[in-house]
Amino acid sequence: MSGAWRPTAAIETLIQRATLLERVRSFFRERDVIEVQTATLDMFGVTDVAIENIAVPGYGFLQSSPEYQMKRLLAAGMPSCYQIGPVFRAGEVGRWHDTEFTMLEWYRLGFSLEALMAEVGGLVDLLLGHRVAETITVGDLVNDAFGLDIHQMNEGAFMQVAAAEGYADSRDAHEAADFLIERAISQLDASRVFLTEYPADQAALAKIAKRGNREVALRFELIVGGLEIANGYDELLDVAEFRRRCASDNARRASQNLAQKPIDRNLEAAMAAGLPECCGVAVGLDRLFALALDKRALREVSAFGSQEQ
Amino acid sequence: MATYSTNEFRPGLKVLLENEPCTILESEFVKPGKGQAFTRVKFRNLISGRVWERTLRSGETMEAADVVDRELDFLYSDGELWHFMTADDNYDQVAVGEAAMGAAKDYLAEQARCQITFWNDNPIAVVPPNFVDLAVTETDPGLRGDTAQGGNKPATLETGAIVNVPLFIEIGDVLRVDTRTGEYVSRAKQ
Numbered sequence: 001m002s003g004a005w006r007p008t009a010a011i012e013t014l015i016q017r018a019t020l021l022e023r024v025r026s027f028f029r030e031r032d033v034i035e036v037q038t039a040t041l042d043m044f045g046v047t048d049v050a051i052e053n054i055a056v057p058g059y060g061f062l063q064s065s066p067e068y069q070m071k072r073l074l075a076a077g078m079p080s081c082y083q084i085g086p087v088f089r090a091g092e093v094g095r096w097h098d099t100e101f102t103m104l105e106w107y108r109l110g111f112s113l114e115a116l117m118a119e120v121g122g123l124v125d126l127l128l129g130h131r132v133a134e135t136i137t138v139g140d141l142v143n144d145a146f147g148l149d150i151h152q153m154n155e156g157a158f159m160q161v162a163a164a165e166g167y168a169d170s171r172d173a174h175e176a177a178d179f180l181i182e183r184a185i186s187q188l189d190a191s192r193v194f195l196t197e198y199p200a201d202q203a204a205l206a207k208i209a210k211r212g213n214r215e216v217a218l219r220f221e222l223i224v225g226g227l228e229i230a231n232g233y234d235e236l237l238d239v240a241e242f243r244r245r246c247a248s249d250n251a252r253r254a255s256q257n258l259a260q261k262p263i264d265r266n267l268e269a270a271m272a273a274g275l276p277e278c279c280g281v282a283v284g285l286d287r288l289f290a291l292a293l294d295k296r297a298l299r300e301v302s303a304f305g306s307q308e309q
Numbered sequence: 310m311a312t313y314s315t316n317e318f319r320p321g322l323k324v325l326l327e328n329e330p331c332t333i334l335e336s337e338f339v340k341p342g343k344g345q346a347f348t349r350v351k352f353r354n355l356i357s358g359r360v361w362e363r364t365l366r367s368g369e370t371m372e373a374a375d376v377v378d379r380e381l382d383f384l385y386s387d388g389e390l391w392h393f394m395t396a397d398d399n400y401d402q403v404a405v406g407e408a409a410m411g412a413a414k415d416y417l418a419e420q421a422r423c424q425i426t427f428w429n430d431n432p433i434a435v436v437p438p439n440f441v442d443l444a445v446t447e448t449d450p451g452l453r454g455d456t457a458q459g460g461n462k463p464a465t466l467e468t469g470a471i472v473n474v475p476l477f478i479e480i481g482d483v484l485r486v487d488t489r490t491g492e493y494v495s496r497a498k499q
Contacts, residue, residue, distance in 0.1 A: 050341075182344065
């Protein structure tokens with residue numbers, strides 16, 4: 001039966017989705033992680049070059065993740081907590097992307113990055129069945145795939161290899177690196193892979209640390225079936241470094257003719273007051289549900305996903 | 310000519326890639342959560358038939374290709390060129406060279422209605438109808454009346470193409486052939 005008024009997911013699927021949501025909540029209840037609900041609308045967006053917040057004139061921005069507000073909760077004394085809710089990103093629509101999608105995000109006080117990775121693995125096992133996951137550093141991933149050292153920002157080499165792999169016009173080394181990492185991920189054979197030790201300039205709000213003679217971001221991703229499912233961090237605590245990264249984002253925005261974004265003064269103040277040591281992770285819950293229910297697109301597990309493409 | 314941006318890409322769209330006309334087979338928006346957005350595209354080159362894969366930055370544009378498909382009826386071949394007539398009331402004639410004919414030249418019977426792809430008004434590809442009726446010009450003799458026996462033998466058709474046929478087929482028989490697979494279907498209804 002046709003009709004644009006109808007949900008994009010089958011009713012049967014939405015009923016199954018409800019069961020999966022209950023399972024996710026039980027997972028956190030068993031671990032004493034508290035459910036929180038932060039605001040979807042905030043005065044500030046993010047400076048991240050690759051993310052465009054949707055502006056709501058007169059009200060601010062729809063949030064692209066609950067990260068900033070959850071960190072403000074942590075700075076105010078909230079224990080380990082999780083959130084399941086809608087997040088919004090302009091211009092992202094496709095088989096595995098939608099302007100509005102469901103994010104599961106949680107923060108663990110006093111956890112190491114490895115401990116959080118294990119917990120993410122546990123959640124995925126719960127929904128998809130247990131499978132042994134491989135772990136590989138981003139450096140090894142790209143080196144194995146292309147013989148390149150992703151930590152040496154060699155613009156010429158990156159752009160040349162990117163072109164050979166079918167991406168003809170990278171504007172700079174960052175873009176070529178993004179493409180090469182994405183390409184290497186899409187060529188992974190294994191069904192579950194943890195990617196660790198991202199290049200320092202892809203740290204977002206993760207801590208940066210020295211590994212031998214290079215700097216790496218204390219960040220991991222979980223890739224399931226070639227799809228990015230989770231993005232986790234050993235969270236940055238240093239407010240001066242936060243300011244520096246926002247400024248650097250805005251400089252890159254300027255060079256790409258993208259609008260400058262003001263620094264979130266509330267997160268800045270919360271970090272100045274003191275964030276506890278913690279690791280946090282964001283999970284694309286719609287994607288995880290699609291994998292669990294054997295669906296081929298986000299809109300097949302979302303009540304009213306975008307109709308395009 | 311017009312340009313298309315990646316968010317307008319749809320299967321069937323005709324664009325120029327490296328100055329050759331291609332049709333888009335698949336197009337997928339891909340974006341790492343913290344990275345640049347890309348569009349991964351599979352193209353079929355309309356001249357060579359080969360599939361090309363490329364990744365573009367999302368928002369990039371490509372030039373539209375002036376590609377049109379028309380129906381024409383096959384008239385005859387002089388060995389170098391294949392001659393067709395438009396299936397509309399204009400009765401225009403078009404001559405197509407061997408490169409553009411490709412495999413279609415093995416399966417053309419007179420009056421066969423074909424689909425011809427034109428790029429900037431030049432024919433670049435020919436698709437014969439799904440089934441054509443062609444006469445057998447050469448084959449080993451079968452055993453008369455032995456229709457029950459299985460097995461195949463090669464037979465040469467009037468176009469020079471060779472097809473595997475049942476043993477009872479004789480020289481002069483007209484066969485129906487599936488042009489997509491090159492396989493014998495049945496004897497043609499006379």
